[in-house]
Amino acid sequence: MIARLRGQLLDKRPPTVVVEAAGVGYEVDTPLSTLESLPEIGAEVTLHTHLSVRDDGHALFGFRSRSERDLFRRLIRVSGVGPKLALALLSGVDGEELVRCVRDDDPKRLTQVPGVGRKTAERLVVELRDRLEQELAVLPGKPAAPAEGEAAPAGGDALEEAVEGLVALGYKQPEAARMARAVAEPGLGCEALIRRALQRAAPRGG
The missing domain is CATH 2.40.50.140 (Nucleic acid-binding proteins)
Incomplete structure (x- = not known):
């Protein structure tokens, strides 16, 4: 290992x-x-x-941390959740919010992650409740996000790489392209584009 x-x-x-x-x-x-x-x-x-x-x-x-890796390992132990879906969950819902969803019995937020249907979201909340006892009290830390104007990584166009990243997280190509274009601004790096796209896809309120 x-x-x-x-x-x-x-x-x-x-x-x-x-x-x-x-x-x-x-x-x-x-x-x-x-x-x-x-x-x-x-x-x-x-x-x-x-x-x-x-x-x-x-x-x-x-x-970035052992606590985030441990949360990933707990996710892949849930029936029907493989590594790719667990990665999408931790990208679409950060560790703090995931723990909050479990604590507050809020599976609806999890259904916004591609590949997570209602039944899977409900199973995640139920099965993780007992496994996340420590995280319910001590939430994983969240580092400050980089400046959104940061340059795109070397080796490719930020918008194109953002689309590829969204596809890898489970979105269909046309939807990923639409999501990335909707938040694109000059100078935004790939990670900032993906973050904005995922935030925009999240439900408002409720």
């Missing part, structure tokens, strides 16, 4: 980053909350990781 990865950040293409450690480039899928906390390409990063082993291959997932 790979539990921790430290090395040079080589690439960021949401939701995937590449980290080089000891001469090996590791492709790591991360939630948007972790992507927003990462430094510029070329800097050293440390990720708390979870290795998923399946018949069709291995996948490595990385998180």
